[in-house]
Amino acid sequence: MSKPQKSAAGGAAAAAPGAAAAPVYTPREMMAIAAGRFIKDGDVLFAGTGVAMLAATVAKRIHAPQAHIFFETGGIGPRLEELPMAVADPRVMAFSNLNAGLVEAFSYVANRRLHTIAFLGAAQIDRFGNMNSTVIGDYLHPKVRFSGSGGACDAGSLASGFIVFMQHGVQKFVEKLDYLTTPGWLTGGDSRQHAGYRRGGPIAVVTNLCVLKFDEVTHEMYLAERYEGVTPEHIQENTGFPLDVSRATVAEPPDAEELRILRDEVDPQRLILG
Amino acid sequence: MAEHNGLDGKLMSIGEAVERFVADGSQICVGGFTINRNPMAAVYEIARRRIKDLHLVAHSNGQALDLLVGAGCVRRLDIAYGGNGRFAPTCIRFRKAVERGEVLVEDYTNNMMSLRFLAGALGVPFIPSKSGLGTDVVERSGFPPELRGEKGIPCEKVIVIDDPFGHADDEVVLLPALTPDVSIIHAQQVSTDGTVRIKGLTFADLEQCKASGAVIVTCEEIVPEDYLRLDPDQNALPPFLVDAVVVAPYGAHPTAVRYFYDYDPVHLNHYKAVAKDDEQWAAYLEEWVYGVESWDAYLDKIGGAQLAHIRANTVAGYAPGLDRR
Incomplete structure (x- = not known):
């Protein structure tokens, strides 16, 4: 998918002639910024590994300094002066509110008083936001074995909602999952x-092409925001099930300050930005 | 340094501890989480002794899990996650072993596995959860029916029932308790009376130790009893739960130990490279497991300069600015 990536990165400059040179950015940077925008000051956030950690860290630096980030390992409210590269990184234990363990962490995920939003990734997702992070192929004789649930199924089951990170592609956005690891809206409607x-239940899916949300009644996935330079047709071609694209708007690109913080302060070694 | 009187009979070498408490076919659990505080000195010793047919019960023990599976020590796995952060989104030898049918896997979740250890610790036969309803984690079993009822294998993977207290639309997943033969953890400090202090996250180490039939604690250092009694709020396990104490500096390498050392990106990247190829993996086992006679010899091979690079900063607890690429 190198073509849309390039057009997404270069689109702003072409779309705004005469304006100050718009920043060039990668799809992964756009993902981190787009996901970070879902974070509100004061939210309680359950972060997984990878881009999730980046989005949470960047939001805390930019617009949500009072967001509370915690990890399933038991790291509660760390300052994150350096980017952790796993949920058990010693960086999630430094200058935290408190350091606990898994049982305590899941009691914050499930806690009825808290509005906890989880950030998750997976190998496959279906139109109702159910996810697979276990196997490709037959479960008992898998063609490809993945890590398994970890805490993803728990966050999908217990949190107030979750946001998903995925690379877009027909192998990942599938009609039928090979294994249902994490519950989304199950079969839609009120089945959950x-x-x-x-x-x-899933709130949004943030990909390298767009942001997808779920219909309030049917709970089917639809295209909510496409990144600049990415066409709805291209998104549909990379989605293994029919997608309602009629409600799509164009996502606000990251500004220079957002990119500076992301690159210089949050992930200077480009551990996750790549 | 005070006398080790309270450790009489418990202080031993890693070889003695493994000899005494881990046998072919044992059900074992190890402490830590992915790249943190895995009891690697013990894990390499188990691999070196070519212990077989282990039933490893784990939530997300990345590095220990992968080494034990990769060395052919494990036949059965109850697991939530086999990954190692950015170094291996899916643990490499684990993945190969599952795809080749060399290990049987029963998939649970981190919350489920933690609760199963907690149930074992509390002496209840099962524990309810709200995780996994309507998912394949609940619907599909990886263990064949003929294994059911064998030692350490519950008669069902899980059982879903209506809330017995009668709340409408409120099903629960009943999880079978775990009572492993032995739990092995790595801690920062053990006192001369056998009290254990863990700094930073405890993961599910405490539940695991309380659920198990025996507990081995490897540690960075032994400290005077009075020192841990000065601030007992910080202590993790009492002496009467601990069966073996092993002094193993850098005993979690290449995983991190808060306030002592960071994870080792150099060795983890090397591991990642060789684990992908069967021949190179066999050579790794020869070089790093069978070809070294002790943990000291392993650390000698890692080298003093590299151990200095990953040494933790006293304030941060990790190695700030460490090149982690």
């Missing part, structure tokens, strides 16, 4: 509630 869940 009938399965016994009290709350939660």
